[in-house]
Amino acid sequence: MSTRKASLTDKQTKNGTSKYVLERCASINEYYDIAFKVMLLGDSAVGKTCLLVRFKDGAFLGGNFIATVGIDFRNKVVDVDNLKVKLQIWDTAGQERFRSVTHAYYRDAQALLLLYDITNKPSFDNIRAWLTEIHEYAQKDVVIMLLGNKSDMAAERVVKTEEGEKLAKEYGVPFMETSAKTGVNVELAFLAIAKELKHRATQQPNEPKFQIHDYIESQKHKSGCCGL
Numbered sequence: 001m002s003t004r005k006a007s008l009t010d011k012q013t014k015n016g017t018s019k020y021v022l023e024r025c026a027s028i029n030e031y032y033d034i035a036f037k038v039m040l041l042g043d044s045a046v047g048k049t050c051l052l053v054r055f056k057d058g059a060f061l062g063g064n065f066i067a068t069v070g071i072d073f074r075n076k077v078v079d080v081d082n083l084k085v086k087l088q089i090w091d092t093a094g095q096e097r098f099r100s101v102t103h104a105y106y107r108d109a110q111a112l113l114l115l116y117d118i119t120n121k122p123s124f125d126n127i128r129a130w131l132t133e134i135h136e137y138a139q140k141d142v143v144i145m146l147l148g149n150k151s152d153m154a155a156e157r158v159v160k161t162e163e164g165e166k167l168a169k170e171y172g173v174p175f176m177e178t179s180a181k182t183g184v185n186v187e188l189a190f191l192a193i194a195k196e197l198k199h200r201a202t203q204q205p206n207e208p209k210f211q212i213h214d215y216i217e218s219q220k221h222k223s224g225c226c227g228l
């Protein structure tokens, strides 16, 4: 696996429009133009590892719950506007005893996916504490997305969709409900993050800003999906 990072250089052309010169990085199995670090955060057992495995491999890790120890990462390359965007996704342990380990990784992350479990009220109540930690340890301009996971478990739901929406609105972050089990909204969550990061990195002064909230809403409606 390549350890080189893609470099993105802004050059002015004669007519004044900017052009990006991309150094395409290659390894045996993986080509990418630009890379970003993304972290999965949230209480233990909310489904961070399962969400990552669903996105990376298209599978669901059912069966016995095995808590993550420390931190681990996996890469996935996605296409965004003809660019190969590599997401290096860090899966953190939600258990309190690993917090000091994971704090050390916040600073490098360009995006954070913060999960709670819609069937677990304390995991939702703890989101404010997670956001406080994020503001303490992460970069100021880090992209944050709130995800209410396990949306397939309708019968056990204790956190309403509107509660998630309200909290996300209060903090000005995008929100959706996901299911690592059925795959609902999983691809969309990571793609929206990839698009936001790519646009931030390559944005021209005269280009309209990428609107992540609008993108998510339009894609949800396109797939006829309501997050359930």
Ligand SMILES: Nc1nc2c(ncn2[C@@H]2O[C@H](COP(=O)(O)OP(=O)(O)OP(=O)(O)O)[C@@H](O)[C@H]2O)c(=O)[nH]1
Residues within 6 Å of the ligand: 042, 043, 044, 045, 046, 047, 048, 049, 050, 051, 061, 062, 063, 064, 065, 066, 067, 068, 069, 092, 093, 094, 095, 149, 150, 151, 152, 153, 178, 179, 180, 181, 182
């Ligand atoms: N029904 C359902 N179960 C899920 C979903 N996501 C995860 N689970 C289950 O929830 C449990 C915890 O999932 P993990 O992905 O290991 O949780 P985690 O957040 O990584 O936990 P830590 O590693 O301790 O931080 C497992 O038993 C999963 O099978 C989901 O979307 N739907």
